[in-house]
Amino acid sequence: MNFGVSDVCAEHDPGDRHPENPDRIRAIKRALQKRHGIEYVTAEPADEDDARAVHDADYVAEIREFCEDGGGSWDPDTIAVEATWRAALASAGLAMWTADAALDGGTGRATPFSLGRPPGHHAVADDAMGFCFLNNAAVASQHAIDAHDVERVAVFDWDVHHGNGTQDIFYDRDDVFYGSIHEDGLYPGTGDIDEIGTGDGEGATMNAPLPAGADDADYRLLFDEAFAPAIESFDPDLFLVSAGFDAHRHDPISRLHVSTDGYGMLTTQVRDLAERCDAALGFVLEGGYSLDTLSEGVGMxxxxxxxxxxxxxxxxxxxxxxxxxxxxxxxxxxGSK
Structure with missing residues (x-):
């Protein structure tokens, strides 16, 4: 695969005791050294216009100024330092590169995967939360629509946490499908089954909250029998995966039981679905807080x-x-099946 990376992302350092720290990317790169066919690609950072395409202008200015003033605790979980704004723009830029590379024909061994941080799927239009400042997948989706004349984008989120930010940004739109399998009752407490979109976006949001202990077989069932037919009917031009690896059975902050092979199964499912839809495919890193299982998952x-x-x-x-x-x-x- 082609992996998008940026040294700037390591400058966002909320502290060694914070689960979302620079060691996450270092662990992934160490694991990838043992594998063949890896290519690293750098990308231009997003700019503030890219951020404002999905985030409120007042929020973009506020979070930039917050970081420029030295950062601090935006909320109890979301910690910024002076370099965080640059890292957030770099991370969003890597997600945009993923969309560009996929739409430019990056398939097979050239399939793009952006290794950006901070992650993004909890960032709503006007707020940072859940370790996230800019919504990388949303920035990439909007960039594809604006810069590539893409008509429809599907985002499938396999992170253990519901991507409330991505859902909220596109909730009333019919050009972006958002789907999530996540642990029921986990942070941020959103993602109920009846959250299906509103107005023009009704039906373009799909959520499957699974109980603690759900495993590979449960994920396969939900993807094959719900998400795959919905996405195939949506007929996206671009298919992005918000790829978190914290549903792994050994991740410290979840209670789901996905295995490393289970992430391989999910990858096979989304690859095959993208091929059936004739959609460009790319991956955007989200969560994953056991360094071993995170790096094993990306490697898988x-x-x-x-x-x-x-x-x-x-x-x-x-x-x-x-x-x-x-x-x-x-x-x-x-209907029934």
């Missing part, structure tokens, strides 16, 4: 595009996941 995504075929789950989906599937399908008018 690469291995799939390098020819590895992961094993599927050996167990059947849980009854709880089947119930979630039935409710999701009902909310979106799929």
């Amino acid at each position: 995504v690469h291995e799939v595009f390098d020819g590895f075929v992961p094993e599927g789950p050996s167990s059947d989906p849980s009854d709880e996941a089947a119930d979630v599937l039935a409710d999701v399908r009902e909310a979106h008018g799929f």
Whole structure:
């Protein structure tokens, strides 16, 4: 794969005890050194116009000035330093590069994956939260629409936390589909099944909150029977994955049980779906806070595009996941299956 990187992203350092720290990218790069076919690409940072395309202008000015004044605790979880604004622009720029590279024909071993931080999917139009300052996937989606005349973008979020920011930014629009599988009841407490969009965007948001303990088989069921048909019907030109790796069974801040092979399974599913939709495909890093499982997960995504075929789950989906599937399908008018 082609991985987008920026040294500026390491300058955003909320402290060693903060789970979202520069060691995350260092661990990923150490793990990728052991693999073949890796290419690193640098990209121009986003500018404030790019940020304002999805964020309120007053918020963009406020967070920039907050960082320029030395930063601090924006909220109890979201910590900024002076370099955070530059890092946020660099991270958003890497996500824009992902969209550009995918739409310019980056497929197979050249599929793009932006390794930017801070992450983005919790950042709403007018606020930072959940370690996020600019919504990278949203900036990239809007950039694709504005710069490439893309008509429709699908964002599938497999981070364990619901991407409330991405959902909110596009909630009333019909040109961006947002879908999320996440742990029920986890931060930020959004992402209920009945959150399906409003106005022109009704039906273009899909959420599947899974109970603690959900595993690879449950993810496969929900993706195959709910998200894949919805996205295929949406017919996107660009398919972005908000790729968090904190649903892993060994991540310290979640209770889901996705395995490393499970991330390979998910990668295979989104790759095959993108091919069926004839959509450009790219990945944007979100969460993942065990350095070992984060780096293994990113490495697994690469291995799939390098020819590895992961094993599927050996167990059947849980009854709880089947119930979630039935409710999701009902909310979106799929009928029974």
